[in-house]
Amino acid sequence: MKRIMLTVAYDGTDYxxxxIQPHAETIEGILNRELSALLHEEIHVIGASRTDAGVHAEGAVCVFDTESRIPPEKFSYALNQSLPQDIRIRASEEVDPDFHPRRCECRKTYAYRIWHDKFPLPTKERYTYWVYTKLDVERMRKGASYLVGQHDFASFCSTHTQTEHTVRTIYYLSVLEEGREITILVCGDGFLYNMVRIIAGTLIEIGQGKREPESVKDMLLARDRASSGPTAPPQGLCLMEYEFE
Amino acid sequence: MKRIMLTVAYDGTDYxxxxIQPHAETIEGILNRELSALLHEEIHVIGASRTDAGVHAEGAVCVFDTESRIPPEKFSYALNQSLPQDIRIRASEEVDPDFHPRRCECRKTYAYRIWHDKFPLPTKERYTYWVYTKLDVERMRKGASYLVGQHDFASFCSTHTQTEHTVRTIYYLSVLEEGREITILVCGDGFLYNMVRIIAGTLIEIGQGKREPESVKDMLLARDRASSGPTAPPQGLCLMEYEFE
Incomplete structure (x- = not known):
């Protein structure tokens, strides 16, 4: 028996x-199905985190246990043969049998992409959130600066979760501008449910002038979802990378 | 009667x-249909150039004549209401009634994008050509340098065209590298049929070591399609911009 870790990329548009859900196509469901068929074992992957419908990934991570004698680095090649084109295994490797991707220290990086122009651009539409109003990137950067560090992010967590522990650390939170594309790049030790999309929605409202950059300090203190901005739509979000200790 | 110029962006994947073609969905066909319905006139747009199936555009250009009293800059808003989501009008303006987008001096810019990694990345697949073999970008840049300037590009034109005049000027041809994405950005006074895709296919073979950078000089002299590299696939190509004098 060995434990294999997969690095998975996907275009979440159609998932x-x-x-896993009973009557819907999900990444976890497809991986379980295709791995079980490939290995003639019943496989249940353990994901490092869950992305919502429509969210993309360049570097999602999951593990599974197998009796297979396929060399660890070959699982990616074998599995990519049968996976749909919008899901790709970028790497496979053997890990310690005790390694659990949700019970270990790690750094996670997400990107939230905004297309900032009068009209949407068709070649950007699948992977960005189109914002046509004026956005002041300097204000967004200032608002972002208050979120860096260890804070209680209860105000940046969707209310229908019951998480007790809402303290997280953000290592960096950059607002990058390249032509008409604005990317919010955020790296932390973990993220609450919808946290990156709420941060994006809040920074967009700050960029639009609807909120002040300094108001972020009050949001953190409020510990109330109602104090922060809207949840930005899923297609702008991409899970970029996991770095395990 | 006034002549209106449209700047059109599209995701060419599904077109x-x-x-215009009798039994297929094309950008020109859809623009004629939707403009005619909007304006209650029979509209035939004149495109500045034609892109092949699967090729994308951020800044295609066409003109049409109309009796409509809609303000010129409002055509974009009106037309975007009825166009499919993967076609957007980015700008509309009135131009001189004599202006013909194929009979005037202009600079055209195309981008050809390559995803250079062991596995394809689903979120890049619609807009890049995946190359998994080693690519030496410096060799590609050296090969590209011989194409800049005024040359007879007969070797870089698909054979089933009957163009007599195959002399064109390339103003710049840059090979940009950003992480695993390589972009060939080319600006010229005009391009022959499949010319950018043949240049991309040739530079990729040079990057792979299958051809020498200096061999580009012989290709130009040969005036023979057989002397250059393969036509790279359409999804990597995007028509970026027209600049009229």
Whole structure:
């Protein structure tokens, strides 16, 4: 028996998110199905985190246990043969049998992309959130600066989750501008449910002048979802990378 | 009667190219249909150039004549209401009634994008050509340098065209590298049929070591399609911009 870790990329447009569901196509469901067929074992992957419907990934991570004698680095090649084109295994490797991707220290990086122009651009539409109003990137950067560090992010977590522990650390939160594309790049030790999309929605409202950059300090203190901005739509979000200790 | 110029962006994935065809969805066909319905006139747009099936555009250009009293800059808003989501009008303006987008001096810019990694990345697949072999970008840049300037590009033109005049000027041809994405950005006074895709296919073979950078000089002299590299696939190509004098 060995434990294999997969690095998975996907275009989330046509999927109901990561987590397995009875009557919907999900990344986890497809991986379980294709791995089980490939290995003639019943495989259940353990994901490092769950992305919502429509969210993309360049570097999602999951593990599974197998009796297979396929060399660890070959799983990616074998599995890519049968996976749909919008899901690709970028790497496969053997890990310690005790390694659990949700019970270990790690750094996670997400990108939230905004297309900032009068009209949407068709070649950007699948992977960006189109914002046509004026956005002041300097204001967004200032607002972002208050979120860096260890904070209680209860105000940046969707209310229908019951998480007790809402303290997280953000290592960096950059607002990058390249032509008409604005990318919010955020790296932290973990993210609450919808946290990156709420941060994006809040920074957009700050960029639009609807909120002040300094108001972020009050949001953190409020510990109330109602104090922060809207949840930005899923297609702008991409899970970029996991770095395990 | 006034002549209106449209700047058009599209995701070419689901279309049979620009040029109108009897039994296929094309950009020109859809623009004629939707403009005619909007204006209650029979409209035939004149495109500045034709892109092939699967090729994208951020800044294609066409003109049409109309009796409509809609303000010129409002055509974009009106037309975007009825166009499919993967076609957007980015700008509309009135031009001189004599202005013909194929009979005037202009600079055209195309981008050809390559995803250079062991595995394809789903979120890049619609807009890049995946190359998994080693690519030496410096060799590609050296090969590209011989194409800049005024040359007879007969070797870089698909054979089933009957163009007599195959002399064109390339103003710049840059090979940009950003992480695993390589972009060939080329600006010229005009391009022969499939010319950018043949240049891309040739530079990729040079990057792979299958051809020498200096061999480009012989290709130009040969005036023979057989002397250059393969035509790279359409999804990597994007028509970026027209600049009229």
């Amino acid at each position: 109901s998110g990561w987590q | 049979s190219g620009w040029q």
